[in-house]
Amino acid sequence: MNGTTLLLSVRDQNPGHRLRSSRSARQPAAEARSSSDPVATTTIADQVPCVTESPLSEREQEVVRALVFGTRSAEAARLLGITKKTVETHRSNIYRKLGIHSLRELMGQALRLGIV
Numbered sequence: 001m002n003g004t005t006l007l008l009s010v011r012d013q014n015p016g017h018r019l020r021s022s023r024s025a026r027q028p029a030a031e032a033r034s035s036s037d038p039v040a041t042t043t044i045a046d047q048v049p050c051v052t053e054s055p056l057s058e059r060e061q062e063v064v065r066a067l068v069f070g071t072r073s074a075e076a077a078r079l080l081g082i083t084k085k086t087v088e089t090h091r092s093n094i095y096r097k098l099g100i101h102s103l104r105e106l107m108g109q110a111l112r113l114g115i116v
Contacts, residue, residue: 054113055097061115063090067103068110 054061059080066076066087073091077084095101098109110116 060090060094064110064115068107068116
């Protein structure tokens with residue numbers, strides 16, 4: 001059964017019933033969000049805990065910013081005026097301190113910690 005056949009079948013079974021467009025189907029959700037219900041008005045920012053004090057040094061935070069915005073170790077080193085090996089050492093220390101293992105996890109932690 002294709003979409004047209006399904007639509008005609010639904011119309012035949014419910015004469016006089018008006019099908020809602022996707023726009024009108026979303027309106028109840030929008031109304032719920034604007035209600036005084038605290039659960040309905042909670043945003044994603046309210047659900048993500050934010051740590052005010054970072055476990056990282058100021059220099060490590062600079063390295064995080066460079067890495068999160070897509071620079072490679074060599075480019076980050078040039079921008080920060082340090083060697084590539086120092087950037088890689090900072091990266092290793094950052095991963096250890098935050099208990100992470102990938103750049104993707106680093107991006108999430110950087111957001112949570114307010115570094116970026």
